Amino acid sequence: MGRGGENYGKRENAGAASSKQETFPAWARDVKQCEEKYQVNRELGLPSAEVEKRRQIYGLNELLKHEPTSIFQLLLEQFTDTLVRILLAAAIISFVLAWYDGEGRGEKEITAFVEPLVIFLILIVNAIVGIWQESSAEKALEALKEIQSEHADVIRDGKKVSSLPAKELVPGDIVELRVGDKVPADMRVLSLISSTVRVEQGSLTGESEAVSKTVKVVPENSDIQGKKCMVFAGTTMVNGNCICLVTEIGMNTEIGKVHSQIHEASQSDTDTPLKKKLNEFGEVLTLIIGIICILVWLINVKYFLSWEYVDGWPTNFKFSFEKCTYYFEIAVALAVAAIPEGLPAVITTCLALGTRKMAQKNALVRKLPSVETLGCTTVICSDKTGTLTTNQMAVSKLVAIGSRSGTLRSFDVEGTTYDPFDGKILGWPVDGMDANLEMIAKISAVCNDAGVEQSGSHYVAIGMPTEAALKVLVEKMELPEKYASSSAPGDPRRCCQVWNKMVQRIATLEFDRDRKSMGVIINSSSGNKSLLVKGAVENLLERSSFIQLLDGSTVELDKYSKDLILQVLREMSTDALRCLGFAYKEELPEFATYNSDEDHPAHQLLLNPSNYSSIESNLIFVGLVGLRDPPRKEVRQAIEDCKAAGIRVMVITGDNKNTAEAICREIGVFGYREDITSRSLTGKEFMDHPDQRNHLRQNGGLLFSRAEPRHKQEIVRLLKQDGEVVAMTGDGVNDAPALKLADIGVAMGITGTEVAKEASDMVLADDNFSTIVAAVGEGRSIYDNMKAFIRYMISSNIGEVASIFLTAALGIPEGMIPVQLLWVNLVTDGPPATALGFNPQDTDIMKKPPRRSNDSLITAWILFRYLVIGSYVGLATVGVFIIWYTHNTFMGIDLSGDGHSLVTYSQLSNWDKCPSWVNFTASPFTAGPQVFNFDTNPCDYFRSGKIKASTLSLSVLVSIEMFNSLNALSEDGSLLTMPPWINPWLLLAMSISFGLHFLILYVPFLAQVFGIVPLSHNEWLLVLAVAFPVILIDEVLKCIGRCTTGPRYSPATISIKHKAE
Secondary structure, three states: OOOOHHHHHHHHHHHHHHHHOOOOOHHHOOHHHHHHHOOOEOOOEEOHHHHHHHHHHHOOOOOOOOOOOOHHHHHHHOOOOHHHHHHHHHHHHHHHHHHHHHHHOHHHHHHHHHHHHHHHHHHHHHHHHHHHHHHOOOHHHHHHHHOOOOEEEEEEOOEEEEEEEHHHOOOOOEEEEOOOOEOOOEEEEEEEOOOOOEEEOHHHHOOOOOEEOOOOOOOOOOOHHHOOOEEOOOOEEEEOOEEEEEEEOHHHOHHHHHHHHHHHHHHOOOOOHHHHHHHHHHHHHHHHHHHHHHHHHHHHHHHHEEEEEEOOEEEEEEEOHHHHHHHHHHHHHHHHHHOOOOHHHHHHHHHHHHHHHHHHOOEEEOOOHHHHHHOOOOEEEEOHHHHHEOOOOEEEEEEEEOOOOOOEEEEEEOOOOOOOOOOOEOOOOOOOOOHHHHHHHHHHHHOOOOEEEEEOOEEEEEOOHHHHHHHHHHHHHOOOHHHHOOOOOOOOOHHHHHHHHOEEEEEEEOOOOOOOEEEEEEEEOOOOEEEEEEEOHHHHHHOEEEEEOOOOOEEEOOHHHHHHHHHHHHHHHHOOOEEEEEEEEOOOHHHOOOOOOOOOHHHHHHHOHHHHHHHOOOEEEEEEEEEEOOEOOOHHHHHHHHHHOOOEEEEEOOOOHHHHHHHHHHHOOOOOOOOOOOOEEEHHHHHOOOOHHHHHOOOOOEEEEOOOHHHHHHHHHHHHHOOOOEEEEEOOHHHHHHHHHOOEEEEEOOOOOHHHHHHOOEEEOOOOHHHHHHHHHHHHHHHHHHHHHHHHHHHHHHHHHHHHHHHHHHOOOOOOOHHHHHHHHHHHOHHHHHHHHHOOOOOOHHHOOOOOOOOOOOOHHHHHHHHHHHHHHHHHHHHHHHHHHHOOEEOOEEOHHHOOOOOOHHHHHOHHHHHHOOOOOOOOEEEOOEEEOOOOOHHHHHOHHHHHHHHHHHHHHHHHHHHHHHHOOOOOOOOOOOOHHHOHHHHHHHHHHHHHHHHHHHOHHHHHHHOOOOOOHHHHHHHHHHHOHHHHHHHHHHHHHHHHHOOOOOOOOOOOOOOOO
16 A cells, blocks of 8 residues: 555645545435535446546545654664663773774783673664564554455446446545445445445444444434444445445545554654663663762872972873773773673563463563563553453343233343353253243244354354354253254254254345344245244334243233333343344235245235335234343453452443443442442543543543544543553454553454554453453563562672772772673673562562552662672672782681782782882792793782682672572562572572583683683682672661561552642
């Protein structure tokens, strides 16, 4: 689908001009006025010359193709995150420094370039994932075009043009529609060729049944569902054929408006709560890094810049570029230490694991960030049809005539699907069917054009849902004992087949809007003709003269019996049941010899639908049924779970108000006796409401019926502006704009249109509302787990910063080089952080209120804990470095086995002055098979000789971070109550991380790349002795936290504050 070729510019201008004019309300004007407005005769159609003129004005009948975002623009958008920018800056600076080092020291080239190359690799992978997700965002618009009609039968120049490309239609064209056609444009119905015309427009309007169309005008202010004389582009003809007049094409059609709304919604995509938190964290991190780098620079400025004072003024400045570069490298190392480089990868991994868990619960996540956003959902806006209900019509009540006039029998029918084995009829006669029930079953089975078939593990309707539900009822009624032997047991269609075999349909009196009934004339095996009728109960009663009693006898329909039936009808209608009555007639003198012969005089009666009412007169009324689209069994409990979790449920449906209210009461959105006058509005009433925001802020459930796409969008927009995190469900084209606009768009997998699926963030494989609630619980669990590994990674990074800062402040040699810190952040930290994503879900996770989207990721107390733990990490890593240089033993552990020389702390902190020391020597020491000798230059003991001390520092850092991952199992729970084995994946991950660390220690090539050496048994004892106290320190801090802050969550009754407007 293109833009209309060379006419596109004209079309844009014309569209802009036409938008300023009021749309001609064809639905509120009679047929003649419409023909005059569009200057067309329905018999002749438009002349070809006029068609060309109008095409120049209106363009082609197709949806616009918006310019996609360029790859370059998408690439730039991937670098808007603060953390990513910091990483990019660190990578560029590291690369420049590596290049500079490589010029002078070729042997360090590999080590120096590992760091910037790894960071660049992370950024590239992150950008590719981001571009892939962004480029798929507009697929909903492409899917929308797929539902457009491709051809149309048009009358032009007085001739019928078959299969004209639909994009060539112009306003004023005369189009003929038949059963099965897709409507090619918005059109006014001019005349009905068949007695009835029905259109399936639920995907556009949200209605649960096909809609009958008419030529009669409707009020000008009618909503889209009320425009009974209009057919809309993209909908489908399911019954009859008619002549229509094209009134709107392309982007001016209802589906074109949906297209515009989807595009508009896609332009207003906002960041997820987690992304906002991480951006805020990144900004704070940038500030902290900047301050610490400046401090490091100021502390060490004396090493590369010196001067003398003469007459009170500084002179004789001396600047060492080499030392300046060295301390600049320390600042870069500090930046690398502060940035959790592995965080993006771990978050992506955790979200991906979350999608797998959700897929097992039938929630298919299309966009990874949606997993976390679900966890802070505060409002679920749910469609009714197919989500809260089964979208499968089912008979729920059967009313038959009693044993005498003025008595009725009522049976409740179980089951909510088209499965004939789903439920039974309660109170069914133990001695089998009587004559009255037999007649109801016979009419339901024979006066019926639908069917039920098994598709995989479930049953589907073939034809009209209402008629399919009657077929299911017949199977639940089973067969009279006299016919039971003539069918195969276990066949889900056996009863209907038996009833149909006993008679032969010879004529059908089609349903029409005036008499509101359908009849069939049958020929029984005895050769007698009879008429079976089903339809609106009031209409059948008006044309009935008798009723059939339980034993099959007939008596006159008196006023008492009629009033009793109408009273039952009113009660059933109040419960939002759609009621159908059944009647028959045995005396058909005109059709006594008729056998579908077109030459028979009776055939002429059937050709004129106006005769049907007289044929269907003097009927014998036998009973009625109540049907509905029943709520899913699991939904009521899911609504209760939402209430306990502090999540409000709003039902937004295109269906009528009474039906929607009855369903909402049944599933628990409203109480059975609750006054819902202020809680249940139509979409139009809401748009006219003087205070929409306060209406949406009401506690408890809300209902919006007869809602159009723009109404749904406005509700979602207002909720989001009020600080709510909104999950919106839907399955139709009409739901797509709101799905796109919501924080979480949830589409139906079975009944959902491709448009809805492409606009969504998540697809429900089972179309079940309870699946959303389960997914919310999973989302909350995932967020808690992400907080756990963010706690773990950030506290570890604070420790690394503290280590480098202390190194610079104390003036001792650099303990760890950037590539070692990068290895810790990416590789050794990665497995434990990922494993924390497997922490089990809290049992009370859905009994807590949702967190606010503006809640802080890191509280003041947690930050204090990070600083305490981080300070200890810094002290431990620097301390073990100093211990190796200054002590032979520590805590009873002998460290003299390698033969290294001891120095004083003063010498270590002034190591840069070593060349001026007199008689300073350093003994050789061993590290594995290597021997380090300093005979030629003893001062190298503080440069290349620091390799053992540096290895100890790195090993302490790795060990502390493994122990710290145990601390992160719970924010405030002790390891005594939440032992490590509750998450066996974490124990495995710790083993992997230690294994990787051993790998780089004991594989010579890797040890050379990372600038480390193997450690002895005693040296490992020292590492563990220094690292283990981190568990004890955090246990004390957790205990203080539990005693002072109380429970983390308030009771679910606490209301969630709204953002200030």
